Amino acid sequence: MAENLKVLAALEDSDELLLLSLCKEEKGNFPGIEVEKLTNEQCRSFFRFDKDDIEILRRALRIPEKVVCSNRTTARGIDGLCMVLRRLAYPCRLEDLEYIFGRSKTELSLIINEVLDYIHDNHCHLLSDFNMSWLSQECLERFAGAVFDRDGPLDSCWGFIDGTVRPIYADHRKTKDLCLMATKGHMP
Structure with a gap:
């Protein structure tokens, strides 16, 4: 049973x-x-x-x-x-x-x-202090560039928040839900 x-x-x-x-x-x-x-x-x-x-x-x-x-x-x-x-x-x-x-x-x-x-x-x-070398302006721009180079819709998207495994970018209309938005002028 x-x-x-x-x-x-x-x-x-x-x-x-x-x-x-x-x-x-x-x-x-x-x-x-x-x-x-x-x-x-x-x-x-x-x-x-x-x-x-x-x-x-x-x-x-x-x-x-x-x-x-x-x-x-x-x-x-x-x-x-x-x-x-x-x-x-x-x-x-x-x-x-x-x-x-x-x-x-x-x-x-x-x-x-x-x-x-x-x-x-x-x-x-690592989560409470964003003053890490790998979160510098240059690194975040490089991360965003890598996403954009793989046909990402935005040149300021540098990380995915949904946790799924995907090849950097998945075609999806709700790009706000898929990535952290970071305007280049506002990156730490």
Whole structure:
């Protein structure tokens, strides 16, 4: 009965159905996914990152090999990062993630919050201080030029806010929704 409910819930989303087919049974009735067994295309679809780039991102963010939560729940760092990436890449409830990652809603919440807190605590200065060398007038103009050179509609767009993976510019009428607007005279 529980398996039928999982399949019915997954039928609404082909990604979830594919993910369920890759799951292994673990920890009672919760299946769990093995990130290492996913293909590059599946990682890109589920987490918005290439498979190899997920580990590179984990190291760049200095997420430890093992994440330990306040109640002593543990997870591999790569799994914790994938939980965060999936949660940010696709609107879903923790209940939906139970069958993907083989964890209860409580564990998922604890692990995701622990990883997000870790990222914030160690990297918040990058968001709170815009006086960084890579945000200089020259760099922002170079970023905007790269977007424009790839057929971007604006010569002052230097970053995308929707978080999707796209080849610099996707043809879309709502350009205000796709990019951060920065008039060249107003860049820091």
